[in-house]
Amino acid sequence: MNFIESIKTRLRNLIDQSLRNLTDKGELKCSAIPPYVIEVPREKNHGDFAVNVAMLMAREAGMAPRKIAEMIVAGLPADDSLVSRVEIAGAGFINFYLDNRWLYQVPYAIIQQGDDYGRADKNGIKVQVEFVSANPTGDLHMGNARGGAIGDTLANILDAAGYEVEKEFYVNDSGNQIELFGLSLEARYLELLGEPFDMPESGYAGQDVVDTVKEALEEYGDRWLALKPAERRLKLINFALERRLEYIKKTLSRFGIEYDVWFKESSLYNSNAVDEVIQRLFEMGYIYENEGARWFKSTLFGDEKDEVVVRNNGIPTYFAADIAYHLNKFQRGFDWVINVWGADHHGHVARMKGAISALGYDPDRLDVIIMQLVRLYRSGEIVRMSKRTGTLVTLDELIEEVGKDAARFFFVQRSPDSHLDFDLELAKKESQDNPVYYAQYAHARICSILRQAKAQGISVPPALSNELEVLVEEEELDLLRRLADFPEEVRLAADNMAPQRIPHFVLDLAGLLHSFYNHHRVLGENTELRDARLALMEAVRITVNNALTMLGVSAPERM
């Protein structure tokens, strides 16, 4: 039940009727009704809903906006069950004041829907969200953490908004960086066995590589020493990748993320999908040869330069695999494909969309959320997050320090577009003041009230026949209005791919709850008021719980 949406629809019908009447009679000149907005005004004394249509029509109609507004209002069909009065204000706004009766339906509707409140009807659209997709060659860092929180939350939001959602992790288990990884593993392997070794230039120098090799030595001893180098590296790579994926899966699971699909890049090579798509694009004329390499004509699609897909040594680039991967996504029947990438990959977007166009798919079916990078501070010093310097803070360490709930909330609270400064010292020091606790506290506080009500033998939630008209205090009406907003917030978050709306919503709702709590009592009032407030509390509890669950944040009953 999306209260706001249904009221807007109802108001729009009333306004359109009035407008059509005026234009049919020739009293108002207008070729087409402009795309006007019905919105909940920021200011309470501007009514419950405000409409800007009169101002948009002023020019064409050749009349003053307020005059047009008057005509529209005069022609509004009577609707005594919703609108209590209409005012014209400001430059020509039409402000609708509604009868509060609609608000009193809200708590019971929420209680009846329970965990489903905020969820829209299925829309039949298949969407895939691919996120994190970290190289399995190292630890998970802050960028992966942010991407994980954003991607997982967005997927949850889309699911609630009615989409059919799949969460996917793309495993980069092929290509150059894996070769380099193998050389690095081999160097450490030889080093630990006291053999002569060459550390590859710009190889993986992190402690995690050393640790992995130590594990391999514990399990298999030095038996790979006798193998040919290529075979030795293969053994080491397979061992390491298995360990790394296990680690990634486990850590992301601790972070509250469970994927539907783990898609291996190597499968695209094994099935020949990479060669096939390159051949196909070559035959279509989108790929040409130059200096022994094969190039994709991304400049045809607005990119700055063409991009190599097959090197002159015959090995495809990661871009070639990515083309095959995205073709595969569409072949799997997704209507909408969303990737969450770090800002360091933004240059890849244009050519990816170009490749999709070349393959005959609408590039708008791919959205890439470019997430600005996380800057990590420790004791006021920037910590470089390069995988190759080995001086990074891992997602595991972050979860240890600030907890899953706080970390997820913190990452999602900010727009993906926004740079994120994450000061570990500050996060540790202020962990008690983290906004997530503010929202969780609202939930725990309500649970406490409900527990006491039950202990007193009061039925919770109260009987459905109860009337809620006794809820007339400003704090109560504010809560009711905000509760009614939730499905609309979910829809907006989904449509705009703006997961940060949900943390802001839940903080706002929690603030209203705390304010109510400090002004009014639930228990100890007369039966009618007590039951009405209990219903309100239960509705708030459900909504806070549903919002936090969407964020992957727990909603504790006690703290």
Add this chain to the structure above:
RNA sequence: GCGCCCGUAGCUCAGGGGAUAGAGCGCUGGCCUCCGGAGCCAGAAGCGCAGGUUCGAUUCCUGCCGGGCGCACCA
């Protein structure tokens, strides 16, 4: 140099063609005989600069300034 993102309160960040721009932290001053003070109430303080479009710009466009990230036969 070219491209993308960001400049909003002392700090960290929301918002975004509309009528008086929000929150947290910090600062100042209040509120527990009362369902959880991890809370509430009040106060000071802000749209980087300059043009343009519009009835209306913090929001859209252009330029400039400042910060980040890209511009590999790396991923």
